[in-house]
Every structure is written in structure tokens, then in C-alpha cells.
Amino acid sequence: MTDINHFVDGAVSALNSTRRSDVHNPATGQVTGQVALADAADIDAVVASSKAAFETWSEMSISRRTNIMFRYRELLDAHRMELAEMISAEHGKVRADALGEVGRGLEVVEYACGIGQILQAPHSEDVSTAVDSYTVRQAVGVVAGITPFNFPAMVPMWMYPVAIACGNTFILKPSEKDPTVSLRMAELFTEAGLPDGVFNVLQGDAVAVNGLLEHPDVKAVSFVGSTPIAKYIHSTASANGKRVQALGGAKNHMIVLPDADMGQAADAAVSAGYGSAGERCMAISVVVAVGDVGDRLIPEITSRIDDLKIGPGLSDEAMDMGALVTRDHRDRVAGYIDMGESEGATLAADGRGLTVEGHEDGFFLGATLFDNVTPDMKIYEDEIFGPVLCVVRTETYDEALELINSSPFGNGTAIFTNDGGAARHFRRHVQAGMVGVNVPIPVPMAYHSFGGWKDSLFGDTHVHGAEGVKFYTRNKVITERWPDPHERGVNLGFPTMD
Secondary structure (H helix, E strand, O other), rough: OOOOOOEOOEEOOOOOOEEEEEEEEEOOEEEEEEEEEEHHHHHHHHHHHHHHHHHHHOOHHHHHHHHHHHHHHHHHHHOHEEEEHHHHHHHHOOOHHHHHHHHHHHHHHHOOHHHHHHHOOOOOEEEEEEEEEEEEEEEEOOOEEEEOOOOOOOHHHHHHHHHOOOEEEEEOOOOOOOOHHHHHHHHHHHOOOOOOOOOOOOOOOOOHHHHHHHOEEEEEEEEEEOHHHHHHHHHHHHHHHOOOEOOOOEEEEEEEEOOOOHHHHHHHHHHHHHHHHHHHOOOOEEEEEEHHHHHHHHHHHHHHHHHEEEEEOOOOOOOOOOOOOOHHHHHHHHHHHHHHHHHHEEEOOOOOOOOOOOOOOOOOOOOEEEEOOOOOOOHHHHHOOOHHHHHHHOOOHHHHHHHHHHHOOEEEEEEEEOOOOHHHHHHHHOOEEEEEEEOOOOOOOOOOOOEEEEEEEOOOOEEEEHHHHHHOEEEEEEEEEOOOOOOOOOOOOOOOOO
16 A cells, blocks of 8 residues: 655655545456545645745746756656656556556647747847847746646646746646645656756645635646546636646547548547547547448447457456556446437447456446437537447538537537548538547647637636747736936936937
């Protein structure tokens, strides 16, 4: 049994936490550790550490910050297998998926290594006689990231490398379901030379979340999670005068047109629907089959489901899909399968009742496929966040597009087609923040920004990329005049720019 604690001032510390929560191995169902849950005093101590560190870190040269970030990138790369195995052990995803998560997070660290160039700003000389104006971007202060269980390494890395490179200090509040990898990332950052207190990890539950949202010394909050919590985070932090970016849930659609390659579309639907056991905010959970596509696509998908290898993420044998994160979540997803049957959808593949030999107590659920799903069904409306793929049939492309645009979510979407005109119309008119054309999970590279529309985003900015830099800095415009020492005299007239 492992004690999992906070990370403050460059070291792991239990602080004063008296409450703890169990951490499980989803593949076995066994309790492997207990994580500390912060109380009010812990929150104050961590914020005080971050505030003190900001005074010196924000004044440190961009060159020194960049050097630390480069060293950190090298350490993360050298330890990527160790980090991936930590993720698999507590989240349940397979090793290959966890390695991909670390790799995508590393992209943001690499982007942050270029912060010197990114922060360059305009300078206008002689805007008036002997007057120059220029813009600088300055760090906000102590900022916090509240991150979900499904990507315990990648989502934090969407936030803290950019925030820290910009000169802020950062408090990470990871999910209590899989908290260990956050400590290792913090240790590696310290090893890279990051000063104490610049990156702190506060373990906890709702007490920690509310403490950060209300603390007067926390200036900005980033969040990724479900839509109801994102709404709460946005309203509460905003009411306390903070900057907020809160990314919510999703119900991502993938349109398949009759001219598409059915094999390619089926590969994409299975990969994007069942990867990471469907526990992705960018998972495809609805395939919109246009015209006769459903009759051709369903057999292609079911044949691929039959070939999936499901088992422990750290198995010596390569697995396609691992366990869900907790027993309660597995049971919740299974309840949606029950619901889909009772609502009248056609169950083409049933993941209930799956048993993995030697791991009978693990939180496993097989890949599930529903056909003939309609928009009034709960399995269509709700974000299930599990390996459940729904197929909705429409007669026309216009009906399919309207189906997506009428959804309250607008995170990601995709179209599969060989028709360039249809693809161009789709990317222009679909109401979603991230769009894929023959790409099922259109997660942007680090130098672009990640985020959706509608009920998938609360706030004005997306994470990482240029919008991440904008969120973690404040714009300051300076106008200065250094008059010629030979030109002096009093002038009481109204100042003009000439």
C-alpha cells in the first residue's frame, strides 16, 4: 500500500492532511495506495509557496526559463516508459495508449521551449515626435490547473509548461483516481532545475477544488472535465475575480458519406470509439451513417470489434483496450447499455459480461455497438464516457449536418468522404471547435490550441498554443518619451500626437 501525497517546495509532503482516498489498479480491482486529500490549511500552504516563488520566478530571464524547459523535455523523454506504466497502473489504459499520451504532452513542453520567440511583441517607434510605443506580455501570478482522470499526464501538460514558461507559478490539482504520475512529473521538473514552489501538486477532492476557486491569491484557473463541473468552475472562479478557461464534455459525431472508403471509416470508428475504453473527451461516440452507409458499415465495425484484444494495460501481450477507471464508472457505463436496449436501439455488439481470465475483479467492459439510435434516446444525448458507439442513420448529408449542429456540445467532429466539395462545406458550416476530414480524432498539435464550442467550453480561450500563452499572460502597452535635452519648456496645451 502506497501513500500518495502532495508536492510542495520541491519535495513530496503529506502536509497536514488527515483524510485519504483509495487508489485502485483497474485491471485487478485491488487497492494499491491511498492519496492525501487536502484541507483548508494545506491549500493555504501550497498557495503561499506558489506566491512566494512567483516573486523570483517571474523576474528570471527568459533564457534561464528556457534552459530549464529544455532539460525538463529531455528528462520526460528519457522517462516516458516509466510515466506510461504509472498511468496504466492507475487509469487502466493499455501501455501503448499511455505512451501516446505522454508523447502528446511532450509536444506542449517542446512548444514552451520556444517561449522567447512566442512572447515577442510589437514595438512602434516614433508614434509621435520622440514617442515610442510597445507591448509586453507579463505573467498573471499564481495559476491553477484542475485536471481529469482520463489523461493524468497529457492534460496537465497542456497547461503547466506554457504557464510556467510565461513566468507564472502553477498549482496542479490532479484527479484523486490516478494521482501518482503527477508527483513524478513534478520530481523530474525539480531535477531539471526548476526552483522550489514554481510547480506544486495539491492532491484532493472537492475541498481542494473549491479552495483554489475561492483563494484570493490564485489569479487564474484552467479546467478540463464534464460540462456540469465546467459550468460550476467557470461561474465560481469568475465570481471570485479569476480568469477561467473551463473545457467541458462532448458528444462527438463522425459523418460517413456513401462515397467514403468503408474500410477506412470502420477502422477510424473503432479506433476513435474504443481507444482508451472510450474515456476520451475527443472519442467518437456517434457515427452518422448517410444513405445506405449503415448497411455497409455495421458489418465492417462488428468484424473489427470481434478482433479486439481486451485485458490488463501492463500485460506482456499487446492489448487494444484496457479496463475502465473505477468499478462505479464501469457499472455506470453498463447501465447505459441496459438503457439503450430499453429505449429500442439495436444492440449489434454487447460488451457486458466480459471476463478477463486472471483479472476477474478488474473493471472491464467490452466494446459495445448500437444501431438505429435516434436523437431522443439518452444513449445519444448523454456523454457516456465508455466503450459504447452509437450509429444514427440519416437520408442526406444536410440531415447529418443539422444533427451535429443541433447538439448542445461542440467539441470535436469528423467527416469521412472522398468528395472535396462536401468536406469543404462541412468544415465551413459545422459548429464545433475541432474538425477532422478523414481524421477521426482531430486533436491539434501543440502550436495550435485545443478547445470546443457551445457547452464544451466556458471561457474565451482554448488551451496550449497561442491562446494558452494569451490566457497565462496579461498585455501591457507602454508609451514613452525621451525628449531631446535641448528641447525644454512648459506647454499647457492639450497633449496631441503629431
